[in-house]
Amino acid sequence: MDMSGAVPGEPTLPFWVSYDEESDPDGEDSMGLFGNRQEAVLRGVPLGVLRKNLADAVDALQDLFAEVAARGGPLPLREAQLSVQVTAAGGVQFVGSAQVQSSRGIVLVFRQ
Structure with a gap:
């Protein structure tokens, strides 16, 4: 999903993210909740970008699940x-599943 488009001064939501200074010295895109990174830091995630990316992902998944469910x-x-x-x-x-190493993250549950 798109990770650009953060607006300076926009509201953020604090997330614990892992940080890899070697692969991302600016501290922008390589942070995530999982991975082989050592240090966890608290960062403000821009809500506008997160809202759009999460909504786009959920919309795409709902379309996919509707197609699968229609197969009966x-x-x-x-x-x-x-x-x-x-x-x-x-x-x-x-x-x-091969990447899941922690309980940190967001679990989306879709029920019919």
Whole structure:
């Protein structure tokens, strides 16, 4: 999801993010809740960017789940759970099972 578009002075929401100074000396886009990074720091995530990226992700997932549910069959989709991480810039990234190393993050639950 897009991580640009933060407006100076816009409201933020504090998130604990992991920080990798070597790969991102400016501290902008490489921060996230998961990963192999060592140091966790509290950063203000811009709400406008986070709101847009999370809404876009949820809209896309709802469309996808509607298509899957329409297939029917003997084992219909009743619930889906996905984990997302939030970057310090307000980006939203889906977390695959191989990456989940912590309970930190946002879990989205979709029920039919």
